[in-house]
Amino acid sequence: MAETLVPIAVLGIFLGVFAMLFGLRYLTNKERMAMIERGISPSLPKRRSQPLQTLKWGLLLCGAGLGLLLAFTLTNYVLMTSEQGAPAIYFSLIAICGGLGLVISYRFEKHHEDKESTSQPVERRHEPMEKMNQMS
Numbered sequence: 001m002a003e004t005l006v007p008i009a010v011l012g013i014f015l016g017v018f019a020m021l022f023g024l025r026y027l028t029n030k031e032r033m034a035m036i037e038r039g040i041s042p043s044l045p046k047r048r049s050q051p052l053q054t055l056k057w058g059l060l061l062c063g064a065g066l067g068l069l070l071a072f073t074l075t076n077y078v079l080m081t082s083e084q085g086a087p088a089i090y091f092s093l094i095a096i097c098g099g100l101g102l103v104i105s106y107r108f109e110k111h112h113e114d115k116e117s118t119s120q121p122v123e124r125r126h127e128p129m130e131k132m133n134q135m136s
Helices: 002-037 051-078 086-119 128-135
Strands: none
Touching: 051 086
């Protein structure tokens, strides 16, 4: 029975991924065509580097890995529990350490944002009436 379910599951996963990618491409094309019909330039947005997003994912995965390692160490060497109680320890420590990674990422981003805002001079924004006067 398991021999027949594995190929069906793999085929289902591949078909699902293909359908999702096809759907995303179709909707993007449909959106671009609607923009052309309205006279809007459908230029593709330029992708910018997002180092803080990469840092967030890196810290999340490092935290999850640390939680997995800590859970393994606890169950096998410290607590020496049976296999029945181990999944709860694994899931909880992965979540706790992953959450700690996200908190560290947030604090770093907040510090980086505060540092950036104090180093750049504040630009004077024009009032709406000044814009109207400049146009006429």
